[in-house]
Each structure stands twice: as structure tokens, then as C-alpha cells.
Amino acid sequence: MIPQLDASSHPHDGRRPAAPKTLGADIAASLVVFLVALPLCVGVAAASGVPVELGILTGIVGGLVVGVLPGSSLQVSGPAAGLTVLVASAVSEHGLGMLGVIVLGAGVVQILLGATRLGTWFRAISPSVVQGMLAGIGLVLILGQVYPVGGLEQPDSTAEKFGRLGELATAMVTTPQGVAGVGLAVAALLVMTAWKKFVPAPLNLVPGALIAVVLTSAAAALLALPVEEVEVGSLLASLNPPTTTDFGAVDLAVLGSILTFALIASAESLFSAAAVDRMHDGPKTHYNKELVAQGAGNAVCGVFGALPMTAVIVRSSTNVQAGGKTKLSRVLHGFWLLLFVVLLPGLLAFIPTAVLAALLIQAGWKLLELKAVAALVREHRSEAFVLVLTAVTIVATDLLIGTLTGLAAAVVKTAVEVSRLSVEAEHADDHVRVQLGGNATFLRLPRLLDHLERLPEDKHVHLDLSTVRHLDRACHQAVENWVVEHRRNNGSVEVAMPAGTG
Structure with missing residues (x-):
């Protein structure tokens, strides 16, 4: 036993x-x-x-x-x-x-x-x-x-x-x-x-x-x-x-x-x-x-x-x-x-x-x-910018203003990084297929409009937004306004919107 x-x-x-x-x-x-x-x-x-x-x-x-x-x-x-x-x-x-x-x-x-x-x-x-x-x-x-x-x-x-x-x-x-x-x-x-x-x-x-x-x-x-x-x-x-x-x-x-x-x-x-x-x-x-x-x-x-x-x-x-x-x-x-x-x-x-x-x-x-700051500068430039901005603002003003400035910069940085938008265009003899992906937010609106305004008016345009994860109101309105303007100039356009978008 x-x-x-x-x-x-x-x-x-x-x-x-x-x-x-x-x-x-x-x-x-x-x-x-x-x-x-x-x-x-x-x-x-x-x-x-x-x-x-x-x-x-x-x-x-x-x-x-x-x-x-x-x-x-x-x-x-x-x-x-x-x-x-x-x-x-x-x-x-x-x-x-x-x-x-x-x-x-x-x-x-x-x-x-x-x-x-x-x-x-x-x-x-x-x-x-x-x-x-x-x-x-x-x-x-x-x-x-x-x-x-x-x-x-x-x-x-x-x-x-x-x-x-x-x-x-x-x-x-x-x-x-x-x-x-x-x-x-x-x-x-x-x-x-x-x-x-x-x-x-x-x-x-x-x-x-x-x-x-x-x-x-x-x-x-x-x-x-x-x-x-x-x-x-x-x-x-x-x-x-x-x-x-x-x-x-x-x-x-x-x-x-x-x-x-x-x-x-x-x-x-x-x-x-x-x-x-x-x-x-x-x-x-x-x-x-x-x-x-x-x-x-x-x-x-x-x-x-x-x-x-x-x-x-x-x-x-x-x-x-x-x-x-x-x-x-x-x-x-x-x-x-x-x-x-x-x-x-x-x-x-x-x-x-x-x-x-x-x-x-x-x-x-x-x-x-x-040492941690130096490592951050080498590996993540945007994070290092937020760090330095926060520290410098605290020294220049006070603790509250500096911290709030840093938080605001971090939020903006994250918003910019999250709202990535990919735009791929395939040109054929009689049509152009434009595929959008990612997040279409107002932060990417200038880039989106730049691509749309460069599309030829003498070709049929197929604008595919079906794979866009998020389309905010600013980009939605911008796409609708571009479609109206393109058709007014006798252009032919077909649009596939994300699921659930009215």
C-alpha cells in the first residue's frame, strides 16, 4: 500500500x-x-x-x-x-x-x-x-x-x-x-x-x-x-x-x-x-x-x-x-x-x-x-511620432494638454491606418473594370475621386465596390455624384455596391 x-x-x-x-x-x-x-x-x-x-x-x-x-x-x-x-x-x-x-x-x-x-x-x-x-x-x-x-x-x-x-x-x-x-x-x-x-x-x-x-x-x-x-x-x-x-x-x-x-x-x-x-x-x-x-x-x-x-x-x-x-x-x-x-x-x-x-x-x-524610444523609431515611425509629439507638447504646455494631444494624434493615426483603400483598374479595348477593396472613408476620399476622375469617358466602366468592408456616407455620395456626372457626359457606367448598401 x-x-x-x-x-x-x-x-x-x-x-x-x-x-x-x-x-x-x-x-x-x-x-x-x-x-x-x-x-x-x-x-x-x-x-x-x-x-x-x-x-x-x-x-x-x-x-x-x-x-x-x-x-x-x-x-x-x-x-x-x-x-x-x-x-x-x-x-x-x-x-x-x-x-x-x-x-x-x-x-x-x-x-x-x-x-x-x-x-x-x-x-x-x-x-x-x-x-x-x-x-x-x-x-x-x-x-x-x-x-x-x-x-x-x-x-x-x-x-x-x-x-x-x-x-x-x-x-x-x-x-x-x-x-x-x-x-x-x-x-x-x-x-x-x-x-x-x-x-x-x-x-x-x-x-x-x-x-x-x-x-x-x-x-x-x-x-x-x-x-x-x-x-x-x-x-x-x-x-x-x-x-x-x-x-x-x-x-x-x-x-x-x-x-x-x-x-x-x-x-x-x-x-x-x-x-x-x-x-x-x-x-x-x-x-x-x-x-x-x-x-x-x-x-x-x-x-x-x-x-x-x-x-x-x-x-x-x-x-x-x-x-x-x-x-x-x-x-x-x-x-x-x-x-x-x-x-x-x-x-x-x-x-x-x-x-x-x-x-x-x-x-x-x-x-x-x-532605448525603447530608439527601438520605436527604428520599427514604428508613426508610433514614434505620437510619442515625441506627446512628450514635446507636455514640455511646451502642460501635462493635460500634452496627453490629450497625444491621444488625438493616436486616434488620427489609427483612423488613417485602418481606412486603407485599394483601387485596381483593368483596362480592355471597350471597357474598364475598377475593383475597390478595404475601407472607403472620408480620409481616403481624395484618392478615390482622383482615380474616378481619370477614368476614360469613351469606355464602359464597371465599378465594383462589392468587396469594400465599409463605405461611409462621404464616399457613398461621392460615388453617386461621379456616376451621375459620368452619365451626363454620355459615359456608360455600371456600379456594384457593397451588400446592404441602399
């Missing part, structure tokens, strides 16, 4: 791993994600022009609130570099007090989108538009963060950022703050690059960004460098809940910001989910549930007046690579952030703003994805 194994000990019984087997892996992964998230939460907040505590608070909510909700298992949420430009613009235009209203409103919109099962529609957005959006954000992020490196305040508008580059270059080489800031930023970038490439496992599980921040902050303190450092206050004192006055001041511009925040944050979160799902073999993301979870997190952040959140690919991929197995790893990362900001907030005051700027410059560089 074959002995029966206890089901709980069988390694392939299809059950979820027992808690003792995953607990250690989740705790270890949560610590690594915490170490990655901490400097990024601070850097994103500083770049957005809000107190750094609000960035950490968003990270805490991303772990403790979104982390426990259904949707995704290993994806980690928090303040994202991709929303920095949007937040800074909203704070500059509407004030810090209105940030909570905007984020809360965006969260409610996301919940409604998920509850009405519209989350999967975000997967239909052209990848070239998304790449262009991220590239444009990356360019604006880099352009803005070079100013803190040089010891200068970041200008408000893109035009000013370009216009003051000469002043920035001079400050970087002539002022003590500029020289020190450039030195620290370059050192931080070199440490992050070298740590990832040359440090062997398991040491490379420690984030290179954290090592760079620790080493450069220590160097700045020991050498007493004349650089600006992060200003840190109490987490409770930094809370920025919206008031009834703020809600009463909502206008069309604020509603536009709410919609923009919701759509951009949702797209970034769900595209991140698609990427993270390819990294692991665990349960895949339920898009509508994930959208509701992201909305709940943003609603909570809005109540506290904190930064908006998205699922963040850097933290999520770190979670997977560090061995996270269940939701516990992302929940615990939020707990570690809370513990740090309660017990050790003073450590943040040693971080130079030039170092945080360097972290965000690296984040902006990653958003550019130059």
Missing part, C-alpha cells in the same frame, strides 16, 4: 504557502521597499513644493490602506515622481489648501471608474501615448530638479526654466552652494549607478539610493558644506485637511485638475500593474478592484491634505525582486514608514536638497526610456 501524505505537507497541493514560510520573506522584502520608498517620498514632496511629511504620509497610506485592499498582491503604492509636475502646478495655481480637495476628488472619481468597471479601458490607451506622457514628465522633472542642484529656487513655468539655464550654469561654477550641490549630486548619481552594477548579491538588495543618500549626507555634514537641507516638522502639524472654505472655492479649473489627477494616476497605476504582473507568478491584478483601491487611498490622502498616490513601478519591482510573497510586504513597508516618521524624523534634516534632486533626476531619466 502506498502511504498517504498529509495534505498540509505536500509541496504541490495548490494551496497558498503557509504563513511561516512567507512571513520571513515578506518582512525582509518590506524592509527593502521601505528603504527605497523613504528617500523617494521625501524627494517627491520636496519637488512638489509641499512639506516632506506629506510625502511620507502618502507612502504610509499606500501601505496601510491600499496594501490591505483587493486588486493587486505585490504592487506598492505611494507618491510618484510622475505626478510631481502636476502637483507642483496645482499647488502653484490653487494653493496648498486646495490640494486635499483635488486629491480627495480624484480618489472619488477613481472609485467610480472602478465600481462601474471602466478600469480595463485604461488598457486600451496607446502605449506610445503613455511612453510619451512619461517621457514628457521625465524631461520636465529633470529640467526642474537641476535648479536645486545648483542652489537656486526652481522656476514656476517651463519657459522660465529654459530661460534661466544660463544663470543656473553660472551659479553651478561660481557660487559655493552651486559647486557643493553639483559635487553632491554627481557623487549620489555615481554611487547609485556603481552600486547597482558592481555590488554583488545579497548586498545589492540594499537600495543604491539609500547608500547614496547616507554617504552624501554624511559628507555634507562632516565637511560643513554650504548646501540647503531638508526642512522637517511634526507629522501631525503638517496635516493639511481641506476646509469648508476650500470646498466652497471649487471652480471649473479645480474640477479640471481633479479629472486630470484621476486619469493620469489611474493610467500610471494600471500600466504599472501590467508590468508587475509579468514579474511574478502569483495572483494577477484585478484592474477594476485595483482602481477602487487606488481611489480609496487617494480619498484618504485627500482628507489629510497629503500628496496623491499611484502604484509605483520602482517600489513594486523592488518588492518582487526582494522576495515579497503576499500583501503583507507592502502593508509592512507602510508601517515602517510610520514608525520612522514618529521615532526618527530628525534624520531627514541631514539630507541636502541637492541629493534629493539627484534622486529625482535619475527617476526622470528612467522615465525617458531612451
Whole structure:
């Protein structure tokens, strides 16, 4: 008789791993994600022009609130570099007090989108538009963060950022703050690059960004460098809940910001989910549930007046690579952030703003994805055009206009590509047979009319449209008008229309 194994000990019984087997892996992964998230939460907040505590608070909510909700298992949420430009613009235009209203409103919109099962529609957005959006954000992020490196305040508008580059270059080489800031930023970038490439496992599980921040902050303190450092206050004192006055001041511009925040944050979160799902073999993301979870997190952040959140690919991929197995790893990362900001907030005051700027410059560089752009240029010129147009328009105007421009260009490109029309003419001594195929739409009307107007009037014309898949009203009328005109000029014509066409 074959002995029966206890089901709980069988390694392939299809059950979820027992808690003792995953607990250690989740705790270890949560610590690594915490170490990655901490400097990024601070850097994103500083770049957005809000107190750094609000960035950490968003990270805490991303772990403790979104982390426990259904949707995704290993994806980690928090303040994202991709929303920095949007937040800074909203704070500059509407004030810090209105940030909570905007984020809360965006969260409610996301919940409604998920509850009405519209989350999967975000997967239909052209990848070239998304790449262009991220590239444009990356360019604006880099352009803005070079100013803190040089010891200068970041200008408000893109035009000013370009216009003051000469002043920035001079400050970087002539002022003590500029020289020190450039030195620290370059050192931080070199440490992050070298740590990832040359440090062997398991040491490379420690984030290179954290090592760079620790080493450069220590160097700045020991050498007493004349650089600006992060200003840190109490987490409770930094809370920025919206008031009834703020809600009463909502206008069309604020509603536009709410919609923009919701759509951009949702797209970034769900595209991140698609990427993270390819990294692991665990349960895949339920898009509508994930959208509701992201909305709940943003609603909570809005109540506290904190930064908006998205699922963040850097933290999520770190979670997977560090061995996270269940939701516990992302929940615990939020707990570690809370513990740090309660017990050790003073450590943040040693971080130079030039170092945080360097972290965000690296984040902006990653958003550019130059290798992917180069491959797209080689393989799909039209897709590359949409990408570049989106990115350039974002830099020249703003995130919403640039993204909408990219979407419009993608729709036009698709319409042109889909509406392909073939025209084949066979000439005989006494007649001409013209065969049309594909889709006859108004986009191809000039080509269709050009072919028809060149047909001889002294031959019988057999115009066969029976194999045309789609004949729109513009082309239908154009064919009918040409037939009437051809017969008026004593021409002979016979037309076979598509099935079902009146």
C-alpha cells in the first residue's frame, strides 16, 4: 500500500504557502521597499513644493490602506515622481489648501471608474501615448530638479526654466552652494549607478539610493558644506485637511485638475500593474478592484491634505525582486514608514536638497526610456511620432494638454491606418473594370475621386465596390455624384455596391 501524505505537507497541493514560510520573506522584502520608498517620498514632496511629511504620509497610506485592499498582491503604492509636475502646478495655481480637495476628488472619481468597471479601458490607451506622457514628465522633472542642484529656487513655468539655464550654469561654477550641490549630486548619481552594477548579491538588495543618500549626507555634514537641507516638522502639524472654505472655492479649473489627477494616476497605476504582473507568478491584478483601491487611498490622502498616490513601478519591482510573497510586504513597508516618521524624523534634516534632486533626476531619466524610444523609431515611425509629439507638447504646455494631444494624434493615426483603400483598374479595348477593396472613408476620399476622375469617358466602366468592408456616407455620395456626372457626359457606367448598401 502506498502511504498517504498529509495534505498540509505536500509541496504541490495548490494551496497558498503557509504563513511561516512567507512571513520571513515578506518582512525582509518590506524592509527593502521601505528603504527605497523613504528617500523617494521625501524627494517627491520636496519637488512638489509641499512639506516632506506629506510625502511620507502618502507612502504610509499606500501601505496601510491600499496594501490591505483587493486588486493587486505585490504592487506598492505611494507618491510618484510622475505626478510631481502636476502637483507642483496645482499647488502653484490653487494653493496648498486646495490640494486635499483635488486629491480627495480624484480618489472619488477613481472609485467610480472602478465600481462601474471602466478600469480595463485604461488598457486600451496607446502605449506610445503613455511612453510619451512619461517621457514628457521625465524631461520636465529633470529640467526642474537641476535648479536645486545648483542652489537656486526652481522656476514656476517651463519657459522660465529654459530661460534661466544660463544663470543656473553660472551659479553651478561660481557660487559655493552651486559647486557643493553639483559635487553632491554627481557623487549620489555615481554611487547609485556603481552600486547597482558592481555590488554583488545579497548586498545589492540594499537600495543604491539609500547608500547614496547616507554617504552624501554624511559628507555634507562632516565637511560643513554650504548646501540647503531638508526642512522637517511634526507629522501631525503638517496635516493639511481641506476646509469648508476650500470646498466652497471649487471652480471649473479645480474640477479640471481633479479629472486630470484621476486619469493620469489611474493610467500610471494600471500600466504599472501590467508590468508587475509579468514579474511574478502569483495572483494577477484585478484592474477594476485595483482602481477602487487606488481611489480609496487617494480619498484618504485627500482628507489629510497629503500628496496623491499611484502604484509605483520602482517600489513594486523592488518588492518582487526582494522576495515579497503576499500583501503583507507592502502593508509592512507602510508601517515602517510610520514608525520612522514618529521615532526618527530628525534624520531627514541631514539630507541636502541637492541629493534629493539627484534622486529625482535619475527617476526622470528612467522615465525617458531612451532605448525603447530608439527601438520605436527604428520599427514604428508613426508610433514614434505620437510619442515625441506627446512628450514635446507636455514640455511646451502642460501635462493635460500634452496627453490629450497625444491621444488625438493616436486616434488620427489609427483612423488613417485602418481606412486603407485599394483601387485596381483593368483596362480592355471597350471597357474598364475598377475593383475597390478595404475601407472607403472620408480620409481616403481624395484618392478615390482622383482615380474616378481619370477614368476614360469613351469606355464602359464597371465599378465594383462589392468587396469594400465599409463605405461611409462621404464616399457613398461621392460615388453617386461621379456616376451621375459620368452619365451626363454620355459615359456608360455600371456600379456594384457593397451588400446592404441602399
